[in-house]
Amino acid sequence: MTRLSVKKTYKLYIGGAFPRSESGRTFDAAGQNVARASRKDARDAVRAARAALPGWAAMTAYNRGQVLYRLAEMMEARAADLEAACSGRSEVEAAIDRTVWYAGWADKLAQVLGSSNPVAGPYFDFTIPEPTGVVAILAPSDPPLLGLVSRTLPALVGGNTVVVVAGESAAIAAVELAEALATSDFPGGSVNVLTGFADELAPWLAGHMDVNAVDVTGVEGPTVELERAAAENVKRVIRADADSQSPWEISRFLELKTVWHPIGP
Amino acid sequence: MAQVEKRVSNLPATFEWEYAPAPEARDIVQIREQYGLFIGGEEVEPRTKEWFPSISPATEEPLFEVALAGEEDVALAVDTARNAFENGWSELAPSERAKYLFRVARLIQERSRELAVAESLDGGKPIRESRDVDIPLAAAHFFYYAGWADKLEYAFPNRTPRPLGVAAQIIPWNFPLLMLSWKIAPALACGNTVVLKPAETTPLTAMIFADICRQAELPPGVVNLVTGDGTTGAHLVRNDGIDKLAFTGSTEVGKLIMRELAGRNVKLTLELGGKAANVVFDDAALDQAVEGIVNGIYFNQGHVCCAGSRLLVQESIYEPLLEKLKRRLSTLRVGDPLDKNTDVGAINSKAQLEKIRELVASGEEEGAEIYQPKCDLPERGYWFVPTLFTNVAQSYRIAQEEIFGPVLSVLTFRTPDEAVEKANNTPYGLSAGVWTEKGSRILWMAQRLRAGVVWANTYNRFDPTSPFGGYRESGFGREGGRHGLEPYLRFDE
Numbered sequence: 001m002t003r004l005s006v007k008k009t010y011k012l013y014i015g016g017a018f019p020r021s022e023s024g025r026t027f028d029a030a031g032q033n034v035a036r037a038s039r040k041d042a043r044d045a046v047r048a049a050r051a052a053l054p055g056w057a058a059m060t061a062y063n064r065g066q067v068l069y070r071l072a073e074m075m076e077a078r079a080a081d082l083e084a085a086c087s088g089r090s091e092v093e094a095a096i097d098r099t100v101w102y103a104g105w106a107d108k109l110a111q112v113l114g115s116s117n118p119v120a121g122p123y124f125d126f127t128i129p130e131p132t133g134v135v136a137i138l139a140p141s142d143p144p145l146l147g148l149v150s151r152t153l154p155a156l157v158g159g160n161t162v163v164v165v166a167g168e169s170a171a172i173a174a175v176e177l178a179e180a181l182a183t184s185d186f187p188g189g190s191v192n193v194l195t196g197f198a199d200e201l202a203p204w205l206a207g208h209m210d211v212n213a214v215d216v217t218g219v220e221g222p223t224v225e226l227e228r229a230a231a232e233n234v235k236r237v238i239r240a241d242a243d244s245q246s247p248w249e250i251s252r253f254l255e256l257k258t259v260w261h262p263i264g265p
Numbered sequence: 266m267a268q269v270e271k272r273v274s275n276l277p278a279t280f281e282w283e284y285a286p287a288p289e290a291r292d293i294v295q296i297r298e299q300y301g302l303f304i305g306g307e308e309v310e311p312r313t314k315e316w317f318p319s320i321s322p323a324t325e326e327p328l329f330e331v332a333l334a335g336e337e338d339v340a341l342a343v344d345t346a347r348n349a350f351e352n353g354w355s356e357l358a359p360s361e362r363a364k365y366l367f368r369v370a371r372l373i374q375e376r377s378r379e380l381a382v383a384e385s386l387d388g389g390k391p392i393r394e395s396r397d398v399d400i401p402l403a404a405a406h407f408f409y410y411a412g413w414a415d416k417l418e419y420a421f422p423n424r425t426p427r428p429l430g431v432a433a434q435i436i437p438w439n440f441p442l443l444m445l446s447w448k449i450a451p452a453l454a455c456g457n458t459v460v461l462k463p464a465e466t467t468p469l470t471a472m473i474f475a476d477i478c479r480q481a482e483l484p485p486g487v488v489n490l491v492t493g494d495g496t497t498g499a500h501l502v503r504n505d506g507i508d509k510l511a512f513t514g515s516t517e518v519g520k521l522i523m524r525e526l527a528g529r530n531v532k533l534t535l536e537l538g539g540k541a542a543n544v545v546f547d548d549a550a551l552d553q554a555v556e557g558i559v560n561g562i563y564f565n566q567g568h569v570c571c572a573g574s575r576l577l578v579q580e581s582i583y584e585p586l587l588e589k590l591k592r593r594l595s596t597l598r599v600g601d602p603l604d605k606n607t608d609v610g611a612i613n614s615k616a617q618l619e620k621i622r623e624l625v626a627s628g629e630e631e632g633a634e635i636y637q638p639k640c641d642l643p644e645r646g647y648w649f650v651p652t653l654f655t656n657v658a659q660s661y662r663i664a665q666e667e668i669f670g671p672v673l674s675v676l677t678f679r680t681p682d683e684a685v686e687k688a689n690n691t692p693y694g695l696s697a698g699v700w701t702e703k704g705s706r707i708l709w710m711a712q713r714l715r716a717g718v719v720w721a722n723t724y725n726r727f728d729p730t731s732p733f734g735g736y737r738e739s740g741f742g743r744e745g746g747r748h749g750l751e752p753y754l755r756f757d758e
Contacts, residue, residue, distance in 0.1 A: 117746055119728035120405065127732050127746065224528030231523035233692065234738045256743050258732050259711045261721045
């Protein structure tokens with residue numbers, strides 16, 4: 001007699017846990033019932049991200065780099081599941097390699113993006129990059145897995161905490177990625193993954209007063225209304241390529257802090 | 266049991282003495298009756314046919330008339346800048362661009378006395394500040410960015426920097442020539458052309474700068490200046506020929522600009538308001554801290570976006586610090602901006618004076634205790650006595666809103682954690698100050714203060730090599746340093 005397999009429930013990833021949508025809604029993605037996040041789920045995710053920010057941002061860069069590297073390890077272990085959720089083997093390999101690449105940036109950012117400033121006076125003056133804070137990412141659907149990785153990791157490696165909304169057709173990839181994230185030593189809440197209808201959730205995140213930056217790369221069509229909503233608390237609005245890999249992608253999610261101190265005997 | 270001695274002041278009383286007037290000669294500036302717009306290297310009359318007066322805030326006398334640029338004038342300036350960008354400036358060898366900027370820096374240095382007097386006359390700031398801070402820093406900015414013009418590829422490893430095109434720039438009235446320099450120097454160094462709108466109340470040094478552009482033989486149309494009020498600024502923001510907008514001003518207007526530019530392909534940087542905390546720990550060098558507090562809030566009449574307008578004092582030193590601070594306040598000399606002994610000049614405009622009065626009245630109504638030293642103010646002109654409020658709750662308007670005047674709100678804290686919590690408790694994040702002799706605490710505080718600039722054991726220092734700009738609702742983008750180039754470039758990758 002053949003064994004009956006145990007099927008997976010496709011859920012949200014908020015605050016390190018896998019809840020269903022509080023709304024009880026699901027939608028059909030590639031034949032699966034996937035949780036359809038509500039605006040309340042989005043708010044819960046922002047709250048989890050805000051709570052996780054001090055811890056994640058204060059972690060040493062070495063440590064953050066290791067957590068990202070651990071994600072690559074977990075993705076490698078789940079390569080078969082990830083492969084089924086995207087365009088195939090080569091996209092998974094590219095996503096894993098990109099994760100390793102970003103992991104290595106954690107402890108180099110300050111040296112490449114920061115500076116010591118030779119001011120005309122007896123002061124020591126330096127500039128360091130710091131995370132912007134809570135980042136909402138409206139991730140591209142295509143490429144499904146690589147798009148999620150390419151937008152989420154640059155924000156995370158710099159010390160931001162993230163609420164990422166997967167595109168509808170990337171929902172399965174998002175859930176698979178969330179399960180890899182959950183087993184990678186990311187503190188609960190540092191990265192939150194929502195599946196559902198992005199156009200339904202985007203206005204709430206763009207207008208949320210406790211979100212510091214919004215990445216609209218995955219938005220198809222005009223972003224005028226989202227940008228107007230973002231102005232309410234002077235959010236950083238980020239628009240990039242769906243499939244890019246660069247330290248400058250990390251710097252979009254960073255602030256620069258300049259510190260002065262007098263020099264004297 | 267030891268006798269607790271009642272605390273008595275051992276500070277000597279301050280002297281009551283008169284200073285002889287030490288006015289800076291005013292005749293070094295030849296102010297004309299009227300200044301037109303500076304477009305295409307020439308002075309042109311506004312299509313609006315409208316002019317408005319620029320008032321000396323120290324005497325209320327009209328100094329000159331300046332053109333009010335309307336929609337057509339702004340469009341002409343943008344088209345002229347576009348033409349200059351496409352026909353010459355963007356193809357010019359970067360090393361030649363650099364030399365133009367070096368020329369400008371030198372000319373500002375040569376004409377520094379004239380510019381300093383003009384700045385103080387038109388804007389009301391003490392000559393000591395315009396002479397020693399504004400104008401030297403303006404020249405230094407051009408000198409610094411001049412050197413970058415032909416080295417941009419070294420600033421951005423593995424990227425190919427390109428100019429954006431026409432940069433529209435809107436500047437405030439608190440540091441007129443310095444803000445012009447912060448805007449124009451990096452824009453030109455990166456190969457852009459510029460349309461800049463000086464502030465309504467302080468156009469004079471910009472008009473002198475137009476003459477400096479001519480003297481430097483800067484190609485016509487590379488720098489264009491459109492004077493006017495908020496409507497002129499709105500025309501510039503709405504013009505669809507601009508590639509870049511840089512704005513320094515209030516958070517309120519910054520948000521309007523963000524909304525206006527939504528969906529448009531215009532690179533935006535905003536340097537907005539602030540409500541900075543200046544945090545003094547009980548181990549700080551108190552006399553130095555007092556000087557830093559005074560410099561933090563009374564410098565430039567408090568018309569400084571990064572002013573240390575909230576003083577956070579550790580409870581154990583509250584009394585001795587306040588005593589020293591009040592005593593120091595009584596020695597500040599308020600009056601004629603052109604007098605070399607003046608510490609605090611005139612409030613920039615009547616409107617600003619009314620805003621300060623309104624907020625100060627709200628502080629008294631909400632229950633804060635006001636302290637103002639005895640002070641003789643001139644009969645004419647716009648003046649406000651250096652003021653401090655004690656007994657201030659965090660929720661008071663004077664602890665939340667930017668006053669942009671010589672008004673300090675004093676709050677207290679017990680622990681470093683509480684200091685951080687209170688310091689960060691505004692929507693702003695431009696700057697902060699920390700005073701302590703403990704090195705590890707300075708760095709601990711610097712890490713936790715959500716602000717773009719942290720001054721430790723100093724305050725209100727600026728330098729062209731040092732990036733400046735805000736977190737959160739204080740805006741985004743940096744001015745100064747290598748980082749100050751990025752807002753004026755796009756990248757072919």
